[in-house]
Amino acid sequence: MGAPSFSRVVVTGDLLRPFFVGARVESATWKNVRWLHGMLEAPLRASGLTARMLAWDERGAPETTAFFDTPSLYDALGLDLDLASWAALCADGRTPQALVEMLAPQVEDALVIGYELPPPLIAALERLGRPVVDLILHPVRFMPDLIFALRTNVPAWDAWLRARRLDEAAIAERAGHIRAKAAWMAAPMPLPPGTALVLGQVASDRAMIQADGGFASLERHCAFLHELCCRHPRVLFRPHPYAAPDDPCERAIARLPAIRRTDANFYHLLAQPELTTVVALNSSGLIEARHFGRESINLMPWLYDFDACAPAADGRTGTPVPLSSAWATAAFWRGLLQDDAQASPAPLPDHTLRRAMNADWGYGFIERICA
Template sequence: MTGDIFRPFRLGQRWESATWKNVRWLDGIAGTAARLAGWDVATVSWDPALRRSHGNVDMPAIYDALGLPLDRAGWVELLRRPMLPDAIERELLDLFDADLVVGYEIPDHLLRILSRAGIAVVDVILHPVRFLDDVVFALRTNRADIHALLAQHAVAREAIALQAGLIRSKAAWMRPPLPLRPGAALVLGQVGDDRAAIDTATGRNRSLADHAGRLLELCADSSMVLFKPHPYDPAQSDTGITLRRLQAVQWTNANFYHLIAQPEIDVVCALNSSGLVEAEYFGKAALWLAPPLYRFGDTAPADGGFGDALPQDGAWCNPAFWSAVRGAGPAAVLAAVRPNRLRRALNADWGFSSIDKVVA
């Protein structure tokens, strides 16, 4: 079990892994299920607190060997490099002495290293749709047989559309979040230091400030424009400063799902927010200002690469799934499906609980 081992996070005066919690979370769910299916499971991450069945990645030493500062700027520069030195790639590969590597949003460098070594990989990615009975994860792989298994457990678009319809139905009985005019547009903010906001071609952080002209056009084309800032984006970010200068834009902190369930909103605009994917299920036009970070779909892996990430039902959390991955007989399904199991384990809900109350 692994994750985005390269990503640092500032904690006071020092830097630690930004993703050690993700790897522990993944091991608790997929790792436990795989152990029950007969796999010998270990973790590899930048997490010196772990000892048993754990390979700690000495990331400060790797950054030092690369001549990069152990900070966000160094991380962005690492992402931009087409390759890592052979010695570092060999060092990393030695930690992943396994038949299968399962990771949470594995970085491209590590995907390439593992796939080139002939190691099967399953990458677990948080899917953009967050309004189902539980959060959905999309899985991608470099193995055609595993991709075929993922296809058997893919969440159907029709199921997502039906849930969006239920939310729209509920919103019809609720007081509107604010006065709206037909032909309105909604602009979504994002966290400035999120991985999805990085332009690896330039090393810059993308922001809505880069698209001020397009936002002006949106104001001219819409009856009104709402801006919903990301709760973790600083007030004085480039995005915040730019949106305040656009006097036609009205800021709102209303619940996202309550907003996109309103028939007056026609367009949802953002860099590459997950909300753009969700908005389309509510019948909105999605205006993407930057390419998405991940490719979701059903294309199978080919030529040593990775297939599309397929949104999954809860099968991957059970031993039977991991028994099938290793080609063994089916194991008993122990964890019955129930709402919010993964939402609780992830300790996050992206505002879904507000709209999901029996009476909101």
């Protein structure tokens, strides 16, 4: 893909994922799309671009939102509108022609900026030859603001992003600050040296989708968890705060009474020198644990590889590039779209993205202990 041609911007997200509210089904990501549009509409307007949303959003205003009829797409594909079908679409290496045909008029002559676009949408946009910038929430959540990684299928933009990659030395420094402050605090509980921690995850998260289209679970790793109990003097389990009542991770842990359940703050636990090992399917907490010097064991592959450096090429999307919060500024988009090698956009004030996303992930505790 050479210099991309577009006259407008389409802001979107995972158009395919359903969410059930009782017996009613709606988009699981319409809030993500509105959030991203809210963050970018003014910065893009400063570059002379009009940004509209493309969403399966029943409540979207026609002036700002183009409606994507996800139920009709599932009908055309002969699929039930449920999470099993969504997972199968995400796991399937093929791109449904019906999806390409539905997207084509919606993204004509547009730059598409998305939030965590799933593989079928990325592939469909690549087939349509549209320039894409996709934002992905980075697994490290304990910095003074959330980190996002951006990926694109435009080689010049990809190179521009990589030249501004976040210096990860700051992450290790911040982890050190948290450990230092925690040294003055009482431990969350008595812990013997060599303690291990198992992390739960949301059962229907896209990171849980397996190659066969099903969802992974700790229930398939009970033998490993039993071995973990034999190797460590204590094993803790911390459930995910958004886990459903019938959580398969909880069911797996219930089979192993040696594992103790805890709701202690994750970062307070990581700061304890007695905690040596963190285990999960592929939780973002494993990446965070490494920055605290803990052994991390993932039981299935990562959804994204944030250490990879595969560039965009031949219209294919490159690997995600972690960046500062500058991506939500007008200076960032002017520099990117004009390929300004000298541009050095400044990040937003601390906590701007975290507050705008209404997402804490335990950081409020850190704010208190590190103030």
